[in-house]
Amino acid sequence: MSDNVFYSWSAQDLINPVEIVSAEGVRFTDSEGKEYLDFASQLVNTNLGHQHPKLVQAIKDQADVLSTVQPAFKNSTRSELARLIVEAAPGDHFKKVFFTNGGAEAVENAIRMARSYTGRRKVLSAYRSYHGATSMAIALTGEPRRWKNEPTDASVVRFHGPYTYRSAFYAENEEQECERALEHLEQTIVLEGPETFAALIMEPVIGSAGVLVPPEGYLKGLREICDKYGIVYIADEVMVGFGRTGAMFAVDNWGVVPDLITFAKGVNSGYVPLGGVIMSEDIANTWATTPYHGGLTYSGHPLACAPGVATFGVLEEENIVERTRDLGERVVKPRLEQWREKYNVVGDVRGLGLFWAVEFVKDSETREPLIPFNASGEAAAPMAPFSKTVKEHGVWPLVSGNRIHIAPPLVISEEDLNKGLDAIEAGIIALEG
Numbered sequence: 001m002s003d004n005v006f007y008s009w010s011a012q013d014l015i016n017p018v019e020i021v022s023a024e025g026v027r028f029t030d031s032e033g034k035e036y037l038d039f040a041s042q043l044v045n046t047n048l049g050h051q052h053p054k055l056v057q058a059i060k061d062q063a064d065v066l067s068t069v070q071p072a073f074k075n076s077t078r079s080e081l082a083r084l085i086v087e088a089a090p091g092d093h094f095k096k097v098f099f100t101n102g103g104a105e106a107v108e109n110a111i112r113m114a115r116s117y118t119g120r121r122k123v124l125s126a127y128r129s130y131h132g133a134t135s136m137a138i139a140l141t142g143e144p145r146r147w148k149n150e151p152t153d154a155s156v157v158r159f160h161g162p163y164t165y166r167s168a169f170y171a172e173n174e175e176q177e178c179e180r181a182l183e184h185l186e187q188t189i190v191l192e193g194p195e196t197f198a199a200l201i202m203e204p205v206i207g208s209a210g211v212l213v214p215p216e217g218y219l220k221g222l223r224e225i226c227d228k229y230g231i232v233y234i235a236d237e238v239m240v241g242f243g244r245t246g247a248m249f250a251v252d253n254w255g256v257v258p259d260l261i262t263f264a265k266g267v268n269s270g271y272v273p274l275g276g277v278i279m280s281e282d283i284a285n286t287w288a289t290t291p292y293h294g295g296l297t298y299s300g301h302p303l304a305c306a307p308g309v310a311t312f313g314v315l316e317e318e319n320i321v322e323r324t325r326d327l328g329e330r331v332v333k334p335r336l337e338q339w340r341e342k343y344n345v346v347g348d349v350r351g352l353g354l355f356w357a358v359e360f361v362k363d364s365e366t367r368e369p370l371i372p373f374n375a376s377g378e379a380a381a382p383m384a385p386f387s388k389t390v391k392e393h394g395v396w397p398l399v400s401g402n403r404i405h406i407a408p409p410l411v412i413s414e415e416d417l418n419k420g421l422d423a424i425e426a427g428i429i430a431l432e433g
Contacts, residue, residue: 008133009145023050026409026416028396036391039408039420040398044207044239044355045265047311047320049409054314055271055307062306071099071299078300081308085267085278088248088312091257095281098292099274099300103238103264104132106275107201109294110260111136113277114199114232116293117286122192123153124185124200124231126161128209131201131236140201143209144374159188161202162218163210165348165359166367174215182221194229199260204250207239211357211405213350219256226259232283234260238275242266243315243410246325246353253352259283267308274304324410327417328353332406335421345370345431356406358424360386360431369402370431386427393423 007015019031026049029035041047048055062077069075082097098113100106111123125131127142138145139152146152160168162181169180189197204219206212226233235258240250244266247253251261260283264275286292298304315321328351336349336358347361347369360370360383371380383399390397390404398405404427408420 025049025051026412034394036394036396037408037416037420037423039395039406039424041407041409042270043265044244044398044405044407045270047242047244047266047410048269048314049411052269052314052411054310055269058306058310059271059303062302066302068298069302070297071295075300075302075305077302077305077309081300081305084309084312085263085276089261089278090249090252090255093257093280093282094261094278096279096284097276098279098294099276099305100264100296101273101298101301102132102275103236103262104134104137104275105296106238106262106264106277107131107137107140107234107236108134110201110234110262110277111140111199112294113260113279113283113286113292114234117283118198118230118232120196120198122155122157122196123198124157124159124189126202126206127158128161128163128206128212129201129203129236130208131203132238157188157192157197159185161206161212162214163212164215165350178215178218178221181215181218182225185222186225189225189229189231194231197229197231199232199234200226201234201236203236203238203240204253204256205240205245205352205355207355208400210359210400210403211351211355213352214254216254219251219254223256223258232260233258234262236262238262238264240355242311243321243324244353244355244407246321246328248315248321250352266311268304268311269307271307272301272304273298274301274308276300318411320410324353327412327414328356331414331417332356332421336406339425339428340364343428343432345428351406354406354408354410354412357403358406358428360402360404360428371402373401375401382431385430385433389430390423390427393426395420395423397424397427 020028021031022029085097086094125140129142131137131140138149139156162177164177171177235251241263259280261278339346340349344364348359362368
């Protein structure tokens, strides 16, 4: 059968996409009848798994009442989801939610808001980052997917975030990395002109670019620097929000309160596209008597908001956030640390909740990456035995460069979590061989 779909991030003639025909819970089945444990949560978005009955029913119930409504009208489902999000947000200064269709649009609007609020133009973004594929979002992105989209917005200024394992600051420990990374950030701001910056955007835990967990004190210091220079701090929680790191929002792990929060993915597990920006009262008031120059036809679509409302019920009823934190600390962390001690090919392991990365190296002493940065084709071939073995064990992995990202649905059972980790260990053994 011919396929008229144009696939994202792909050379069309060099791919053979797996066809998924059904899914339930933490597993999906392909067109040949093979079942996989989804250890990637698709693209780290099916936090509550596939076909969760309460989310599916919420969509059905909403469709029976009102299938669509344009954003200028008030809608009870949209209003209820906004209320739940604001109440769950950190601190007490968040008052409004602007809904979008996904994470990239959330980032686009967050930057627009920060620029309008401050009257400034430039934006700070980390080299190791991914913020989306629309024009401003890809300009902010630090990882290689930006390269072929350049030239992009010239007002973006990049900085090195903390990454102790491969420190850009020659740090020997987490404390040094934190101190030097913050000094570097402030120097970048000073040399570029503090009064020129509207915003700083950063993922509290870096997602696609490596599952990088900041050292203790870094986000607090970042918040203080932003306050010092009047810069809007945007926390990009698109991938890490709604329980993924064992906290409702990743910033909650460090008690830091941003000015704007972007979200998507886990808000309704991607059952219907949805994202948004959580706005502080001060920023939202910018448009109290002046129109906001932005909008989307499907902003706060009721069929998307309905499973979002249901998500909050499931998070509470199934104790998802606390359970995620427990599984990460009690099951995943010790297992990965064992691998680091046992296998020469395992360089670094890091993460929180059910969001982890294992970084593969040629030698654990030299820390030389198993494959080069941004490798493709033959250069990426050394990773092939890993992916092949894991899939043969019935687990679908999320492989990124010289890393495996561990991000199963948050509803996963401890038994299935261990099955997935067993499969990954089998893949590591294949790499060692």
